Each structure stands twice: as C-alpha cells, then as structure tokens.
Amino acid sequence: MEIFFLDVGQGTCQVIMPGQRKAIVIDCGLQNDKLVLQFLQRTGVEYLERLIVSHSHDDHIGGAVSIMGAYQGRVGKYCFVQDHMFLRSAFWTRLKDLYANKRITRDQMVSLEVEDKPQVVWQDESRSIRLQTFSPSAVENLMAQDGEKPNATSAVLFLQSGANRVIFATDSEASQWKEIHRASGRKLKCDVLAVPHHGGRMHSSKRDLKWLYEDVLSATTAVVSASTSNTHGHPRSDVIEAMTASGTNVLCTQITRRCNGNVRDLEHLRPGVLRPQTHLGRSSAVGDLTDSGHSRNVACAGTVRVEITATGVIVERLADHQRAVDRLPRTATACPLCRVAPCVK
C-alpha cells in the first residue's frame, strides 16, 4: 500500500492507494485546484473507495468538486463533517445535486461523528487494513458549529495496516486530542503523522504542545503541508521543535519563510531542495512568483510518498532529503527548522 502526502501548496491532501487502481482521498487541496484530480488520473486511479473531507475550509474541501465530477459513479462513499460552513460549501451543493439527479444514494453519504469508540470508515479485512475516524465526537461537532470553528471539529483519521500506523490529523485542535487521549487512555504511536493544521497554531500554550508530542502522540516521521508564500506563519517553530525534540523526522512539502526568511532567494532551489522531484506537486519547475516578486511553491520535500510493506514503513528518499537539507547554506536568514544544526544568528 502507498500513501501520498500531496504537495498542494497551502492546503491538505493525502491519497491512500491500496492497489487495484483504487484510492481513498483525504481532503482535496485548494479551491478550484485540479492538482489532486490530475494526480489521481496520472496514477491511473479508476475508483475512489472514499472521498473524505475533514472540514469545510477551502484549503481542504476546495478541489473536491472537480473530483466529484470526474469520478461520478465511481465513488464508494462521500464522508464529511457537518461544520457550520458545510451547508454553504460547493461540496454540499454538488452532493445534493448528485442525489437529486439519482447519481448517488443516501447511503453513500456519511457524516463523520464518533461516540464512545472510533468508527471504521473503510477496511480491507483480507489484508488487515482499516481506516478509522477518531474525532470529532457529536458534542465537539455541536460546540464547533456553535462557535463557528471548523478546525475544532476536523476529522482525525487513523490508518492501520498490520502493525503499522499512520495518523491524518487534518486541522484538528488540542481540545480534540484531549478527548482522544481521554477515550483511548494511552499514547498513540504512529509511523507517519500528517501534522495538524499545517504545523500552525492548534494549541493554546507551549505546555499543550509539549503534552501533545510527549504524552499523546508519538510519530517516527511527520509531514507538514504548507506553502512557501503562506502568510499564516506555518509551520510554527515551536511545533517543529516539539516534534524534533521527541525524535520525530519532520518533512515539509514546501520550504517556507520560517526556514528561509528571504523568500526572494529561493529560485535557485527549484524544483526542490532534493532534485529531481519525482511526484506531481504544486511546486513547479519554473519561476512561480507573487505579485511582489516573492517565490511561492518551492518544494522542500515536495509530494511525500510512503510505502507500507510487510516488513515496515518506508518514507521515500527520507535520508536523501535530510542530507540535502543539511547541505543548504546556513545564513542569518536561512536555517532549516527540521534539522538540528548550528545556524548563523
């Protein structure tokens, strides 16, 4: 089985490929973005077992409509969270149109909500693979709707394949992890973690962050999906520090101003820190500049491919990428957050 953490820019998309030209899509990237659709087609995907949108923010739900059109009649179930923006989303408009025109049935629509136990969203019993949803609970969903906070009701998904684990944290918040920790009663270990909220704020204090990455979650490798030109300050240095302090390998899809403050300097790194890029991603091989002349969408790890084999989990080119990052010149404005190496201050 393969899992792709797609470089969609400042958004999120993960694609699980269990084989036989099938896929499970978790989030769909940016508004009107056809990158995910292009990726699915180039990799020969014919059927989507699940199309999951974790919440209704544009950077997660945006690319869904074009996928729904292209894969009409070829989607097992549509899974979503009913946050306060859901009924206004193009995703819901399209879904109810499909239903009105008898292209899908009610049973193909699933609102993600857990009670006491996780729910199995998809499974392949013959290969001991299952994808579960851990969050949101019905109460969290209601509270987030009232507070109009879609992130606080983001779906948290947990993939198990034999002894291997991958957690897709989407834009979940610390409050959800408190509930998950309370219900599970133990620390969740995983081989790969899709870092919550693009490595941005999801906690209210440093203590929360320390608690999350010391007592609640333990990941061998973590993937942050963030774009070079994001204006949200993603990923936060305290988030990356909390993960690296617990021994986690961190990969970002794109290099950001947190690692290189002078974003005009990044063109020489195209198409990515590690060349050549091997998978389709938002970071293009040609100059992609903002109106003010700043680079955007410059790959760091680019699209990250993870393979789960009978013997374990392989993060493609992880060591090569780390070596490439270590070779980057350290200057007053450039210092990769993910590597413990001296920087010029």
Place this chain on the structure above:
Amino acid sequence: MPLTVAQYSPPPAYVAPAADQDDHRFGSEFATDAIRSEMSQLRVAEFNYPLRRICRASFIPVAGEFLVEEFSAFVGHGASIEAAREDWALRVHAALQELLHKRPFELTADEKRVWSVLSSNIDVAVYRNQMPLQVIQFGRVSQARPYPSQIQWDDGTREDIQIRQVDAADFITYKPGQPFEAVVARDPVSYRLKRIVHIQRRSEPARLSADDEAKLLDSIGSSKTLPAGDWE
C-alpha cells in the same frame, strides 16, 4: 446516460525504422537468415513510446519470429515480417499498458522483470508527459457569440474553447447556458484543455427543494452506522 471513457481496443501497430533507414533495408540474400534492422521509435495507433536508444530488431523467416535484442522478454509471431513486427509491437503495448497502471507494490516478481525491461528501453516519464489525460467533466456554455467560445465547468472555473477543439459537429449549435457532459483530453503536465473528444447535452439538472434538503440532512447516516472500531 453517463459517459464512459472508451476502452482501448488493439489498433494497428507501427514500428518505425531508425531515422536514416527505410523498411526496404530489411532484406537478406538467404531466406533462412535473420533479417536485421534498427528501430528508433515504437508507435501503436496514437500511442507513441519514445525509445531510450536505437534498438536492434531481427526477423527469422523460418521461425516467423520478430525479436528485439533489448526487449528480450517479447517475441512477435507472424508469417511475414510486417505481421510478426505488428504482433511484437502489440505485445509490448499490451504489457506496458497493463503494468503502467499498476502501483510498484502490486507487481509480482515476473511483472517486475518485464517492467524492468520495458522501462529501461522506453522512456516512460516522457510517454506519461506526452499522453493526454482523459477526464469526464460537467459544465455549461457560458459564452456563445455567435458560437460557443467559453465553458464554465461545474467547479466554477471557466475556460475558453474553440470550435475546432471539439470533436462534435453539433457543438456549434449549443446556446449559452446549455448544460453538457464531456470527455475532455487534457495536457498531462499543464492540465490545459487540448480537445473535447466527446460531448453530449444534458437536461437541466434537478435541484432539491429546501424541504427535501432538510429531509436529506436529517436522514444522512452518521458514521455511527459504520462498524465500530477500537483504540488499539
């Protein structure tokens, strides 16, 4: 009726000789000898497989076999050189198309060997970047002055269209607002529209009333209807 992308059916094959050679260079003084030539590209109908290097091909008339040294796993059979060559090309085409859409972890040991032969001689990355993607899309004509010149897709994006890009004579009669369903060929790298290879009108899609929408929302199953998992 929903559109489907047409399934591939084997078309005639064409193996081009090296640039400076023509087919007549296949020749031999003795009928029992192998007839040798060089091959610079492999084309099967609209599928063009760029070869990484010029390959050496042989036809053995007695056995009716067409062989290419670099593609050791494939033998074409036929009474004539043309028939054997076509059979060989179709075998390569079929194998490549089958393996191209399998993920690496799905390949058996035998398939890995075949893939290794194919990918070491055919530049698969170039092939992928050349072959248009075919995608089913829904949209409507958003501009027609006097002929359709712009399309609005169902995700809200708009795209200019020229009549010559559409393989359907009656597209010219589509009026603004006409909903349709199309099979669109797109550039695999830029994702730009290359052609609309099939298009058909749709009736105006039905819409749910507010009451029906409320009923639907009430009746959508939550994940409580899914099997219970555990925290293990």
